[in-house]
Amino acid sequence: MTGPADATPDELGFVKGHGTRNDFVLVADPDGRLDLTPDLVRRLADRRSGVGADGVIRLAPSSSLPEGEAVLAEDPAAVWFMDYRNADGSVAEMCGNGVRVFAAFAELLDLADLADGSTLAVGTRAGVKRVVREPNGWYAVDMGPWTFPGGDDAVARGADAQVAVYGWRAARPALSVDLGNPHTVVALADAAELDALDLTVAPQVQPVPPHGTNVELVVPLGEEDTSDGRVGRVRMRVFERGVGETESCGTGTCAAALAVRAWAGPGAPDTWFVDVPGGTLRVRALPGGRVELTGPAVLAYAGRFP
Numbered sequence: 001m002t003g004p005a006d007a008t009p010d011e012l013g014f015v016k017g018h019g020t021r022n023d024f025v026l027v028a029d030p031d032g033r034l035d036l037t038p039d040l041v042r043r044l045a046d047r048r049s050g051v052g053a054d055g056v057i058r059l060a061p062s063s064s065l066p067e068g069e070a071v072l073a074e075d076p077a078a079v080w081f082m083d084y085r086n087a088d089g090s091v092a093e094m095c096g097n098g099v100r101v102f103a104a105f106a107e108l109l110d111l112a113d114l115a116d117g118s119t120l121a122v123g124t125r126a127g128v129k130r131v132v133r134e135p136n137g138w139y140a141v142d143m144g145p146w147t148f149p150g151g152d153d154a155v156a157r158g159a160d161a162q163v164a165v166y167g168w169r170a171a172r173p174a175l176s177v178d179l180g181n182p183h184t185v186v187a188l189a190d191a192a193e194l195d196a197l198d199l200t201v202a203p204q205v206q207p208v209p210p211h212g213t214n215v216e217l218v219v220p221l222g223e224e225d226t227s228d229g230r231v232g233r234v235r236m237r238v239f240e241r242g243v244g245e246t247e248s249c250g251t252g253t254c255a256a257a258l259a260v261r262a263w264a265g266p267g268a269p270d271t272w273f274v275d276v277p278g279g280t281l282r283v284r285a286l287p288g289g290r291v292e293l294t295g296p297a298v299l300a301y302a303g304r305f306p
């Protein structure tokens with residue numbers, strides 16, 4: 001693969017990557033000098049006139065961003081920052097698929113080597129995320145703390161919001177989950193209903209979330225005993241804030257698994273496999289209110305954008 005550094009001054013070198021087909025344009029900015037304007041993000045992400053992606057990721061020194069100060073105070077090892085933008089040019093706090101692909105990109109750039117089991121601490125607007133590479137090549141990310149913003153009441157009631165999808169007769173109850181970025185999870189009756197959804201139109205959420213939300217539509221598929229213990233399975237489609245329907249959303253799979261686990265009640269498994277249109281991700285509820293996300297990261301090709 002051609003390195004992204006061999007672009008001329010009039011070009012922007014990039015690498016195209018994806019995690020379970022949630023795709024990204026990755027740009028290396030080791031000096032922290034690139035002005036990633038919303039217009040440039042939209043042009044790069046455009047699937048007809050640009051490279052095409054759900055999001056754009058800039059790798060920059062944490063010390064070059066105002067948000068980097070908190071990150072370096074949390075962990076001085078988090079010298080590289082994942083500056084994440086949605087395809088519409090908006091800034092997002094976190095991207096679970098993106099942070100795995102970011103780790104693979106950092107390895108490509110020789111800024112990290114995870115082959116020996118080392119951990120890469122990545123700065124994000126939602127704090128430091130720690131990534132390791134498993135022997136099978138999947139990347140496991142400690143996604144840090146998560147919450148149900150509606151608190152114990154919402155969990156007891158199973159909902160703190162209502163979601164209306166285009167074509168439905170009535171809104172349905174949903175649970176808000178905070179992964180550093182906002183999510184709203186709604187359960188459907190079965191896979192046929194999930195497959196039939198029209199997600200070309202944004203779902204409406206009430207009360208309207210102040211900073212918008214990603215909406216996960218899920219079908220719990222049950223639990224089973226495996227050699228690694230009891231695990232649960234969920235199918236999911238997602239409508240991402242700032243993008244539209246995507247084939248996967250890492251933070252969204254965490255939100256989906258955590259909501260379904262809460263709905264299942266005490267004794268529900270900590271480990272969940274979440275099937276999305278782009279593949280399967282593993283989510284593990286960790287002690288201390290943290291969550292781990294594990295899945296593939298693929299660097300597909302490099303190019304230069306004029």
Ligand SMILES: N[C@@H](CCC[C@H](N)C(=O)O)C(=O)O
Nearest residue numbers: 092095096097181249250251
């Ligand atoms: N696809 C990402 C989430 C990207 C950000 C999201 N659209 C937002 O605005 O919060 C993931 O894998 O987590």
